[in-house]
Amino acid sequence: MPRLPLALAAVLACTACSGPVSSPEASMPGTPAATASGDTFRAAPAARPADAPQNVVLFIADGFGPTSATMGASAAEALGRDWTLGTGLIGASETSPSEGRVTDSAAGATAYSCGIKTYNGAIGVGPDKAPCRTLLEAAEAKGLSTGLVATSRITHATPASFAAHVEQRSQEAEIASQMITSGVDVMFGGGLGFFTGREDGRDLLAELRASGATVATDGAGFDALSSTPAVAIMAPSHxxxxxxxxxxxQPSLAEMTTRAMDLLGEAAGARGFFLMVEASRIDHAGHGNDPVGHLHDILAYDEALAAALDWASENGNTLIVATADHETGGMSLGRDGIYAWDPQPLLDANASMERIAEQIAGGADPVAAVRDGLGFDSLEDGVAEAIRGAASSGDRAALSTLVRDLASEPAGIGWTTGGHTAVDVGLYAWGPGMERFRGRLTNDEVGRRLFAALGLTP
Structure with a gap:
């Protein structure tokens, strides 16, 4: 079966970079990833633990904090369905970067991918901006199959931190260039804009096909994927x-997770595989203080986790670890001194704030877009007038605030920030080796224990 070339640490020589962080040799196809001094990332493996799993699946729910977990559990109860995350809570992850206490997704993901703390914005590099050996690269070097699944752009901070090395997360064109030679057997997500129509004229999807990969750009193409290397980039952005x-x-996160595990399991056999799955857009909804988008993506995340556990139950010998890189939004269940929280208004809604904004920008009646998107029968005259006024004046901030409050207040939800917070995030685990993740661990320690679970070293 064809396989993409082994991972490299490409030279960071682009207009957005301050200088190279790896040796010139690393830019040659087929060269193993290297540090700035030229030493390869192929460190000797650690002794394989007796309880070592054959496969490891890491779920990262971006922006998913403890309140998000309670929100999801309440909604699952209201829907009469299982809450899978509730079966695996085993500890907590402390999320700070190398400087300060509030991380971004790049530093947070690099802590898990490399087992080190680094600065905000760093993708697969340490505080000194030298590339760090990632768990995916170490697994590849050992002969495991590897995969990345995300609901964001596949070049976004979290997936990028496992398969690329750049000084700043904004270098997504360079990240895409590195990812296509990273050796990853399965990549599912969005981000077509960084693979085709590029400023440098390269068509990275054509290059992937030429290397032997099957490439899909929509749901039908995704459904047809049957062997590795398999790449599905199914949206211009997220x-x-x-x-x-x-x-x-577009497939659901559960469908992408199951397909990735099927493909990797078939390709790897007894060699095993490593898969990282990111529920990316939980974070985006947190940034936008959008409780509807936040909740529905949380439920989709839990469904994906349930699908992975079903696969592990059927196939065996699979460790599943789930956590987050940080919390986003500072959300509360109960607000303004009112002792009430009800998920039903959010379950009744049928559009995110992003979709409502797109509809209004596309010429839809703003009152109808808000009313129907949030599942209301009607809006009070004063509210409707305020929506029309904000929409007609082009005051996007005012309109966003109106929609946020209309969505949040009936559910009893409050928000404290449009950014990240320093709160610890939950740590969940199932399967062989799960006990090593018990307790409160720093995020970099979680990363090192993921390496150890496969008998690898950072």
Missing amino acids: LAYEVDRDETD
């Missing part, structure tokens, strides 16, 4: 929020 997703156009 994939849709779950509440907005067209089932005929």
